[in-house]
Amino acid sequence: MFPRPTVFAALSLVLLIGCKDREIATYRAPKDPPPVMPGPPPPSDDAASSSAPGNQSMANTAVPTASGSDLVWTAPTAWAAKPNGPMRKGSFSVKGDGGDADLSITAFPGSTGGLLANVNRWRGQLGLAPFGEGEMETNVVHLDAGDLHMVVVDFAGNAGDKSTRILGAIIPQDTDTWFFKLMGPDALVESQKPAFLEFLHTVKSR
Amino acid sequence: MKPITRQFRDFFVSLKLTIVLLVLSIVLIFWATLSQVDLGVWGVQEKFFHSFFVLGRIPGTKFPIPVFPGGYSIGGLLLINLIAAHIYRFKLEWKKLGIQLTHFGIILILVGELLSGIFQQESQMPLNEGETKNYSESYRDVELAIMDITDPKFNEVVAIPEAVLRDGGTIQHPSLPFQVKIRDYYPNAILQMRNQVPNAAPAVATSGIGPRVALIPLPLTYKADERNSPAADIELVATEGSLGIWVTSPLFGMPQTVSYQGHTWELALRFKRYYRPFALTLLKFTHEIYAGTDIPKNFASRVRLKTDDGHEDREILIYMNNPLRYAGLTFYQASFDPSNDHNTILQVVRNPSWVLPYVSCILMALGLVIQFGMHLVKFIRKRSAN
Numbered sequence: 001m002f003p004r005p006t007v008f009a010a011l012s013l014v015l016l017i018g019c020k021d022r023e024i025a026t027y028r029a030p031k032d033p034p035p036v037m038p039g040p041p042p043p044s045d046d047a048a049s050s051s052a053p054g055n056q057s058m059a060n061t062a063v064p065t066a067s068g069s070d071l072v073w074t075a076p077t078a079w080a081a082k083p084n085g086p087m088r089k090g091s092f093s094v095k096g097d098g099g100d101a102d103l104s105i106t107a108f109p110g111s112t113g114g115l116l117a118n119v120n121r122w123r124g125q126l127g128l129a130p131f132g133e134g135e136m137e138t139n140v141v142h143l144d145a146g147d148l149h150m151v152v153v154d155f156a157g158n159a160g161d162k163s164t165r166i167l168g169a170i171i172p173q174d175t176d177t178w179f180f181k182l183m184g185p186d187a188l189v190e191s192q193k194p195a196f197l198e199f200l201h202t203v204k205s206r
Numbered sequence: 207m208k209p210i211t212r213q214f215r216d217f218f219v220s221l222k223l224t225i226v227l228l229v230l231s232i233v234l235i236f237w238a239t240l241s242q243v244d245l246g247v248w249g250v251q252e253k254f255f256h257s258f259f260v261l262g263r264i265p266g267t268k269f270p271i272p273v274f275p276g277g278y279s280i281g282g283l284l285l286i287n288l289i290a291a292h293i294y295r296f297k298l299e300w301k302k303l304g305i306q307l308t309h310f311g312i313i314l315i316l317v318g319e320l321l322s323g324i325f326q327q328e329s330q331m332p333l334n335e336g337e338t339k340n341y342s343e344s345y346r347d348v349e350l351a352i353m354d355i356t357d358p359k360f361n362e363v364v365a366i367p368e369a370v371l372r373d374g375g376t377i378q379h380p381s382l383p384f385q386v387k388i389r390d391y392y393p394n395a396i397l398q399m400r401n402q403v404p405n406a407a408p409a410v411a412t413s414g415i416g417p418r419v420a421l422i423p424l425p426l427t428y429k430a431d432e433r434n435s436p437a438a439d440i441e442l443v444a445t446e447g448s449l450g451i452w453v454t455s456p457l458f459g460m461p462q463t464v465s466y467q468g469h470t471w472e473l474a475l476r477f478k479r480y481y482r483p484f485a486l487t488l489l490k491f492t493h494e495i496y497a498g499t500d501i502p503k504n505f506a507s508r509v510r511l512k513t514d515d516g517h518e519d520r521e522i523l524i525y526m527n528n529p530l531r532y533a534g535l536t537f538y539q540a541s542f543d544p545s546n547d548h549n550t551i552l553q554v555v556r557n558p559s560w561v562l563p564y565v566s567c568i569l570m571a572l573g574l575v576i577q578f579g580m581h582l583v584k585f586i587r588k589r590s591a592n
Contacts, residue, residue: 021367021368021369022367022369022370023367024364024365024366024367024370024377024379025349025363025364025365025367026362026363026364026365026379026381027363027365027481028360028361028362028363029341029360029361029363029479029481030340030359030360030361031355031358031359031360031361108459109399110399110415110418110419111415111418112415112458112459112460113414113415113458113460113461113462113463114414114462114463116463117414117460117461117462117472118460120355120463120470121460124355127358128358129356129357129358130355130356130463130470131470132465132468132470133465175399175401175418
């Protein structure tokens with residue numbers, strides 16, 4: 001009833017459609033740009049004044065996690081607290097000569113892929129090559145502060161066209177993993193390193 | 207003409223067939239509309255319209271049986287019926303022009319729907335303000351992406367589609383120095399920390415986050431506001447032996463890493479990605495609601511489009527009924543994240559036959575105007591003659 005070429009054409013179309021779903025694709029893809037946290041509104045005058053109370057004490061912030069016990073910390077007064085946004089447990093703006101750096105505090109259940117994956121995620125955000133298994137140990141600092149064990153990193157690279165630095169600490173706490181990350185212009189973040197390390201020593205479980 | 211051939215011809219050109227098919231399609235649409243309550247829009251489309259038969263099950267068994275003709279059968283037969291009648295009854299006459307054009311319009315709309323069903327690709331692009339993406343993601347299809355991330359500038363990606371994962375087995379791909387063994391595949395599953403699930407089955411995974419989580423399979427969901435989240439246990443096997451077993455799921459926000467032969471690989475089960483030779487950056491998302499309610503009034507995304515070769519770099523405002531059409535793709539303002547005022551969700555549609563429904567509507571309108579116009583003229587002439 002139908003001419004043979006028509007039947008062949010219809011059959012090949014069906015086969016083509018059927019096979020398209022099963023094709024293993026290989027391609028070269030650019031690195032994912034660093035995830036952008038939802039931009040909180042700039043701190044208003046009210047927020048700035050409430051984060052720096054008149055007695056010159058430090059701003060205390062405590063945030064509960066979904067499971068496991070909480071961490072608390074004491075931030076230097078020069079750092080302005082920002083609204084946390086949906087993913088953050090704590091959020092600070094660190095201002096200096098080179099501009100504005102962002103300190104984010106997040107916590108997730110589990111090991112979230114492991115230490116190496118997270119260190120390499122931060123390296124990826126600065127356009128740096130990932131560490132292999134053995135390489136990481138020689139490039140991180142282990143810090144014990146109170147009853148907490150922290151893995152501290154200091155990486156400088158480029159985010160976009162700007163030279164950028166990440167000072168970070170990864171802290172396993174019960175079943176969760178906490179991330180403290182200060183990211184911003186290279187010179188500014190480097191100048192804040194002593195303050196950041198001092199800040200890490202104030203972190204403790206509640 | 208042989209009697210059997212004539213029978214075939216008479217069957218396909220008959221107006222009775224048209225009526226029967228139209229009645230069947232009314233029943234199908236009515237039934238599908240009622241089923242939306244349980245299956246959602248996507249489930250109904252798959253079950254009733256993108257199928258040759260609506261399948262039911264013999265009670266008490268899992269054996270599927272066809273219970274009603276599906277959209278492809280009814281649409282296909284209607285198409286054959288129309289074309290056959292067109293060829294059989296076609297006479298090149300001016301007074302038939304209106305009818306011919308109208309019928310040709312209907313044929314075109316059916317062909318357009320068939321082509322859309324085959325070639326249309328829908329995906330979405332969620333963007334936070336300031337974020338740039340050069341890919342969109344499928345709503346439902348997942349892929350296992352195995353990425354060599356050793357080079358600091360780019361990733362070499364091997365993407366294994368869901369259909370292959372579902373079949374299980376072992377995959378040896380020339381771009382990978384190890385075999386990928388799919389040990390288990392779950393079309394929908396949630397993950398919980400193992401210490402929170404007292405009676406969890408022993409972990410299959412030996413590496414990454416896997417040993418610490420428990421995988422709980424769930425039945426497939428078809429609801430419009432829910433998404434299936436597949437999971438798979440993946441073993442990588444090199445010539446020296448197994449490199450480990452990982453549990454993968456799009457619920458893990460980030461990939462897991464494995465090092466082998468001086469290369470670092472990332473392993474992620476993620477929603478299928480479609481990379482483009484250009485990138486969109488969300489500059490600003492505006493979201494207005496009617497005063498005193500949560501009902502959206504207007505939402506718009508100001509985006510920057512930049513091609514890889516630098517030929518194009520411009521700003522566009524995408525809002526309801528004003529999509530961006532670029533490189534064969536249409537970007538619609540589809541949704542936003544209610545918990546985040548700085549996030550937009552663009553729907554990305556590639557449909558090479560998008561213009562056909564417009565052409566067929568114009569043809570049908572033109573045909574009807576000609577047809578009724580000729581009747582009108584004839585009637586007026588007759589009246590003035592009297």
